[in-house]
Amino acid sequence: MLITCVYLFAFVLVLSLVVLVHEGGHFVAARLSGVRVTDFSLGFGRELAGHTDKHGTRWKVCLIPLGGYVKMLGDEDAASAKTSTHHLSEQDRPYTFAAQKLWKRALIIFAGPAMNYVFAVFILTGLFWGYGELVIPPTVGTVQDNSPAAAAGLQSGDILSRINDIPMETFSDIQRAIRVTEFGKPLHLVYYRDAQQFETTVTLDYTSDGIPMMGITASTEHIVREENLGFFQSFYKALTTTYQITADTISYLKQVIFDRRSASEMRGPLGIAEAAGDAFLGGLASLLSFIATISIAIGFMNLIPIPLLDGGHLLFYAFEALIRRPLSDKVQNTFLWMGMAVLMSLVAYTFLLDVPRIIQRILE
Numbered sequence: 595m596l597i598t599c600v601y602l603f604a605f606v607l608v609l610s611l612v613v614l615v616h617e618g619g620h621f622v623a624a625r626l627s628g629v630r631v632t633d634f635s636l637g638f639g640r641e642l643a644g645h646t647d648k649h650g651t652r653w654k655v656c657l658i659p660l661g662g663y664v665k666m667l668g669d670e671d672a673a674s675a676k677t678s679t680h681h682l683s684e685q686d687r688p689y690t691f692a693a694q695k696l697w698k699r700a701l702i703i704f705a706g707p708a709m710n711y712v713f714a715v716f717i718l719t720g721l722f723w724g725y726g727e728l729v730i731p732p733t734v735g736t737v738q739d740n741s742p743a744a745a746a747g748l749q750s751g752d753i754l755s756r757i758n759d760i761p762m763e764t765f766s767d768i769q770r771a772i773r774v775t776e777f778g779k780p781l782h783l784v785y786y787r788d789a790q791q792f793e794t795t796v797t798l799d800y801t802s803d804g805i806p807m808m809g810i811t812a813s814t815e816h817i818v819r820e821e822n823l824g825f826f827q828s829f830y831k832a833l834t835t836t837y838q839i840t841a842d843t844i845s846y847l848k849q850v851i852f853d854r855r856s857a858s859e860m861r862g863p864l865g866i867a868e869a870a871g872d873a874f875l876g877g878l879a880s881l882l883s884f885i886a887t888i889s890i891a892i893g894f895m896n897l898i899p900i901p902l903l904d905g906g907h908l909l910f911y912a913f914e915a916l917i918r919r920p921l922s923d924k925v926q927n928t929f930l931w932m933g934m935a936v937l938m939s940l941v942a943y944t945f946l947l948d949v950p951r952i953i954q955r956i957l958e
Contacts, residue, residue: 839887
């Protein structure tokens with residue numbers, strides 16, 4: 595029971611913090627654009643506690659801690675999908691979201707995902723600056739029996755130099771190469787053993803969760819922690835890490851969409867809760883790293899052009915810029931319902947993936 599409470603607490607903590615940052619981006623951009631914000635909510639449903647500030651914004655915490663929203667003057671719903679100004683006075687209408695120029699509306703919407711990325715870079719910079727960087731060389735530690743690596747002839751102590759002509763500088767590079775490989779596509783390896791160069795080909799196996807694996811672990815003999823990283827070096831590493839996570843996500847989604855890889859690696863709310871609890875139990879650095887990763891994921895997901903998400907709004911604005919007028923309410927409502935159907939289906943699918951895996955983990 596206690597461990598369940600820890601996992602739930604970690605999940606709510608991580609999600610609330612990332613949502614707070616995301617909605618904070620919308621809020622700041624709206625205020626700077628002259629839009630009046632009526633509600634800033636952390637969570638959905640019944641209000642548990644709240645406070646109205648001098649600008650008329652209701653800051654509140656609600657019962658269901660699975661997101662949040664910023665509601666602006668004229669919005670009819672929390673998603674800002676529908677607006678209405680007929681009930682407002684002539685003096686108030688200039689302060690509505692709908693009354694703003696197209697570029698301002700796009701900026702307000704884009705500011706949420708952008709703030710998630712800024713937040714992730716901020717956390718990662720602090721981690722690199724405060725903890726340094728753990729560099730694990732691309733050296734094979736152990737090779738699992740009957741694994742793809744064993745079948746390819748790899749041995750403990752081998753140094754992987756290149757995978758598919760991409761240089762391997764750290765063991766993380768090896769893990770990334772495995773992670774982004776298309777289903778069933780062989781890897782061409784160049785490695786060194788006793789200063790001699792060899793080449794081989796490996797076709798990966800996949801776990802029951804659809805995770806690709808080669809069957810090797812890292813060598814712990816030559817791990818180096820690069821400490822005393824300067825601020826600018828830490829900032830650069832944070833930027834490159836953020837970019838790499840985003841690029842890997844895009845690569846994975848492309849493979850799933852074009853049926854080159856299983857979608858079974860995807861995780862929903864339960865999977866995120868599981869990972870949040872693991873990160874929380876792993877210590878402060880582990881938790882902060884996970885928060886940065888989730889912030890990137892939330893920022894990226896919201897930029898996908900699916901109606902109801904920020905990316906869907908931006909897509910509508912792109913059409914508005916092209917045709918010089920907003921899309922009709924009928925067209926927008928049709929796409930909004932389609933977007934809701936896609937999102938609900940995705941949540942249901944990931945739920946069906948998460949439950950058996952978590953039950954199996956509990957029983958082990």
